[in-house]
Amino acid sequence: MTTDAIRMLRSMKLIRAFETTLAAQKNHGFQLLSTGEEAVAVGLCAALTPDDQLLTGGRSIGPALARGVEPTRLMAELLGKESGTNRGKGGRGHLSDPAAGFFGAHAVVGGNLTIAAGVAMAHQLTGKAGIVVILFGDGASGAGALHETMNIAALWKLPLLFVCNNNQLSVSTPRTEALAPKLLSDFAKPFGMPTETVDGMDLDVVVAAARKAAEHVRSGAGPAFIECVSYRFASHSTNARETRGAAELESIRARCPIIAYTAELKLRGLLDDAAEAALDQEAAEAAARAIGFANQSPYPEASEALTDVY
């Protein structure tokens, strides 16, 4: 328990430090950050085994780190270096490390849903251990692909876990103006799969929901759907304008999952100030190693433009 809790806090701190370091980098590129949403990624990944595969949308960095993708190779990929997970050719929108159980990100909103169902079908047909998890946002939830995928997953009892990270904004559009159901998990109810909506800022709650849903899927009973309601602390992307006012942002940032979980662990006697400082130091060093590695790595040759096309 202790090691689980500390490991999860370490993971959240890594995401925060990594993304902060990335954002501070000159020419950091077009990035979507998970600041504020760390508990969703980390809580979900706490429920996964090495045999599972995670697919995501474009907000991939936090989930990839939570899944265990090596920070150095990840940073290199984000900065377009040859030593990156995808040889620098995919970037954040297509991060991929199947050997680490991170099948991949796909930048088309909602585009990875049907793909994930295909991966799940392959697991099912070949008897491969491990479930498939598709992490997507409220922004993808209006897409027809979600409904087609839920239908088939339910019909074929695919080993597929739907995780909707509802950070309540799709660039500038509040989710209540984009999507009709009261809860996004209501989308899944007609298909007969178990559903749950939880507070995505509370790590323990996310872990519990993810474990319960994953267990259902592992049993062969078919898909499940969990919605984690979260807040993103920054704008949609490093290119996008912020739509919320200072007061609103201040109250949102007060709900930081890292601060909350740290306080929780201290309350339980699992963490003290010294241990916290050590974790912060660790995260900072990991982030520094990552950016150092990426900055020292070369770009691919121009001829790489024509490799792996076919």
Place this chain on the structure above:
Amino acid sequence: MIYKLSVPVVADDVEEFRVLEWHGVVGDKFEPDGLIVELETHKAVVEVRAGQKGLFRQIFVEDGAWCQINVPLALFSDEPDEALPEAAEGAYDLVVDFDVT
């Protein structure tokens, strides 16, 4: 009377078909509604059923072989000893029903 069997256009775009199985050999008699031959088009199996009495006299296209539409597949007659013509095309058409299965 000598009769010929050839296949007119029975289904869309059928120009060529396969003879699946003759349900009789030369000399065999058949009654109305008797199954003469099964043919296969690209879409379906077609049962060719007699609309009259007669007997098998000459088969031009064997089981498994291919034939074009409007080309004689076989000759039949009322009586066994009627002389067969040189050109099959001149014969009357055997009265048949084509049942697409």
Place this chain on the structure above:
Amino acid sequence: MSIETLAAPTALKRMFYREAIARAMREKMMLDERIIILGQDVGSFGGSYREFDGLFETFGPQRVRDTPVAEAAMIGIGVGAAAAGLRPLVSITYMDFIMLGLDPLVNYGAKVRYKTGGQLTAPVVVKLTAGAKGQGVAHSQCIEAWLMGVPGLRVVAPSTPADSYGLMRTALDCDGPVVFVDHKRLFPIPGDVPVEPTDTPFGKAAILRAGSDVTITTHSFMTRVAMEAATALARDGVSCEVIDLRSLAPLDIETVAASVGRTGALLTLEEGQATCGVGAEVIAQVQTQLGPMPFARVGALPAPVSSNPVLEAACVPDAERVCAAVRQLLRLG
């Protein structure tokens, strides 16, 4: 006589187009259990053209799966399953409906090898049936030209049972996504297919008829129109060389250029619209190799192809139109 011509002739068996495709799938499915089939009505129904006849009975519902009408999901699932190690064939009954699945096919399937730096690839065959046959504006399109330029995608279009067999075998062996284009009007037409298992390579056109006055390049059902036109033109002393492209991506420009080098004139024929069509690409590539020569494109009229028989006939190229185009190209009056 050369040694080659003394070689034993290939044993052939006549069969319907649909039987040739089914045979290719059956042979490959026997050898590789990763090959599965997804699509509407492919199971016990055997496919809209019976081109999956018997496969469900042999391989069962796990490997031959009926799907709901949801092309985006079906292609996405096929592509995803391929990336995860299966070798699916996704059947889309009408080529028109590939449009619903273009995102997973193009943005994931055709790009996954590249975007993952070679970690993943999507060996999926997407089988589409193209062509106008009285079914209306949204059930008649030939849009292979939209796909042949997509990097990462291979596109093939057989015109005979032998090639549908051989190209399907090659498609099922391919390590990346392949679009396999049937045509409604090819299904009724039987042809001779090698008895021995035989592959037809991608990127190799076939010269169907040797000629000296003009090269006609074409593919799919239009090869029959081209051959009909060539026969008619021969009666007037015009000798046409007819080339069946078979493979649109990769395109065998070598064979076409060599032919045009002999004939000196190029006419491209397709059932899709000529604007930005297959022919436009063939002409550009041939001229890049040989320099300018007289050329012409024949394609569908620039209009949707209606189910109305008069309008459909007006839109879709026929032998008469091809003959007129050849005469005009060669300035024969």
